[in-house]
Amino acid sequence: MSKHRTCFGISFGNTSLCIAVQKDGKTDVVANDSGERTTPAVVNFSQNEICVGALSKNRLLRQPRATIPGVKRFLGSTDASLWDLSAHIPCEAHEGSLRFTVTYEKDDDELCERKVTTEELITYQLKKLHDIAQNQRNDDSYPCVISVPTSFSEELRKVVKTCAENAGFDVLRVINEPSAAALVYLNRKEPTIESPHILVYRLGGESSDVTILKYNGGIQQIICSERMISTGGQQWTVECAKYAAEEFKRKTKVSWDELSQRSKGKVLAAAEEAKHVLSTMESCVCSAESIHEGLDMNVQLTRARFEKSAQNHLLRAKQNILDVLGTAQITRDQVNMVVLSGGGCRMVSIQNMIASEFPSAEICKRIAPDEAVAVGSAIEADILYSRQVACDEKHLKRAIKLPTLSKNIDIQLRDGSAETILAKGTATPCKFEGPILLGDDEASVKILLLQEGLPLAKVVMADLNDNSDLTLSVEVLEDCTLRCQCVDKTTNRIESIIVE
Structure with missing residues (x-):
């Protein structure tokens, strides 16, 4: 396989960074220059260099005024009061972002100040990953997929994409972290698997996430996702x-x-x-x-x-999982797979707790939890890049406009209320399919799709009979097109609408 099928997956957390490569049909994490498979998300400034990684982390104690640990959690924020190291490094709001003032010594012992924004710090971190990637692909193009929390808005995803591009990457798509982690294991599943519920548990350095996914026909749908900043x-x-x-x-x-x-x-x-x-x-x-x-x-x-x-923290982690199951209205027995991600899930106590709570589920930990998101992102990058080879540039640009749904897609029920069928944050392409039940003496049906309460698409099928067997299909394609289709299986009638 040529170098042009070498793609990368990026996981950048608040405490650590990881990059995986898909090459010659194999996916693996790329070690940094220290031989480590993950890199601390710490940036150190000096007169001669900007350093990211283990060396910077070691300098955090000796040079606290020149070293900034992970700032991912501040992306998009202008609240300087959230910065907990203000005693060493001043922080202020500046043009819709946070700006930090680092101080370091020059060779003549003169103190030098430098101001740097959250976006610039993240770009430096991603530039470190780009330096690591150069050992795998010596080229002008470094195609990648980068993962972010499900809570990231479309605006924040664009910021992350810009930071990665400024670092030297060609970003094919920005996807959700739990979707990337699940893809590692779903990519190997037989196509006969039907509608399993997948729980993705991430325990990072300073936060944790519980996400419930539903997998059907090769499409992942996020049912519920919650982030807990109190558990890390x-x-x-x-x-x-x-x-x-x-x-x-x-x-x-x-x-x-x-x-x-x-x-x-x-x-x-x-x-x-x-x-x-x-x-x-x-x-x-x-x-x-x-x-x-x-x-x-x-x-x-x-x-x-x-x-x-740490028993009390373990109990809190367990309760977080149970709370999200309650929100998603599913039981533990309905969970078919549990995927572990984040460095905290390396702890034996976490793995034992998960195994105890979900005895009938497959516990997925074959890939190191702190590497799973990067590996899944690399798999997605290979899928997308293989399509790019076969598609023209114009088609590709349309395909990556909507990496995830920015709003819920709802269906209006008979009583006027609305029910979500494709949730905000669901990776595209995605699809919903389900039966339509007719009431007594009902000879027609109207399907009304909504976004934030506003009409999105309407399909009407009339002249139905008692034997009509109706199915609704709602699909969002890669080029942002929405296709809504109502099929009567008894007569093969189809009513559909396409919204571009």
């Missing part, structure tokens, strides 16, 4: 750090409050590393050098003790 992997890290600090205090009489900000950062970094180790090992040593007056911290930590310290 960082909370497990903090609990681990608290336990380590208590053990350090028991041995040295030095409390957490007596530690400097830099020492607290060291303990949190050590706790994060211990959390990762305990995902594969039963015990580890949580250690950090020179915590207080030359004293080192070395705390023996077991997985059981770690899980006990």
Whole structure:
């Protein structure tokens, strides 16, 4: 297969970045220059370079005024009060965005200030991924699919697309993170699978998502999706750090409050590393050098003790899942697949909780959870790029105008109320199909589709009889065209309308 079928999938989170490549019929994550498969979403500024990744994360403690951790959660916001590191780096609203002021030293020890916006920081992060991609494709074009939360508006998706293009990528489509994660496993399913409910659980660094998808005829439909900013992997890290600090205090009489900000950062970094180790090992040593007056911290930590310290967060994660199931009005037994994504889902306690709550479902964790979204995005990129090879440029541009539905598509019921059949955020192309039931002595039917309460399309079929077997089909195509069709299977009559 030629280099022209080399495509990329991008997952950029608030705490980490990941890029996968689809090449020669295989999909895999591309390691960065440090050999790591994920890259910290941290940007450091100096006189000679702008650095993204592990080195920047290490500089966060030593150069807090020149280093900015993930800012994805601030995209589209102008609320500077949300910035929790304002003591080190000032933040202000500026032209519809947030602008940060970093300070670093020049070679002559003179302090230099630089102002940078949220969009610029995200572009630097994506440029780092582009540098990684260059090891896989030495070309002027780097086709990719990039994933975003379902809550991102069309405007934010355009901003992300622009940032990626400024970083050097050719963005084929912007898709939803849970859809990308599910695609990893649905791509291998037999076509006989019918209408399964798929739960995608993402536990990231600072937030989590629960999404219910329905899969039918190769089309994913988002039934319900909720983001919880109060539940993230960082909370497990903090609990681990608290336990380590208590053990350090028991041995040295030095409390957490007596530690400097830099020492607290060291303990949190050590706790994060211990959390990762305990995902594969039963015990580890949580250690950090020179915590207080030359004293080192070395705390023996077991997985059981770690899980006990964070039990309340695990229960909250479980309740979040149950709440979304209630909102979607489905039971646990109706969930056929559970897909895990996000680095937090590497924790054994999370995997055991999911397996316990969904004993009859397939638990999908073959792909590392923090890599699943990138891999699914790369699969989608290959699908889209293969179509581009066969289509002219004009057709392609039309095909990527509407990566997801920006509004619900509803159908008006007999009592005048409306019911959503294709939800906002559903990836296109998408399709709804269902039966139409006739009332007693009813000889005609009117189908009225709505968007935000306004008429979108109307189909009327008259002269029906008692034996009429009606089916409604509503489909949104890749070129943004909507096709509504009513079929009488007994007579093969069709009434349809196309809205462009």
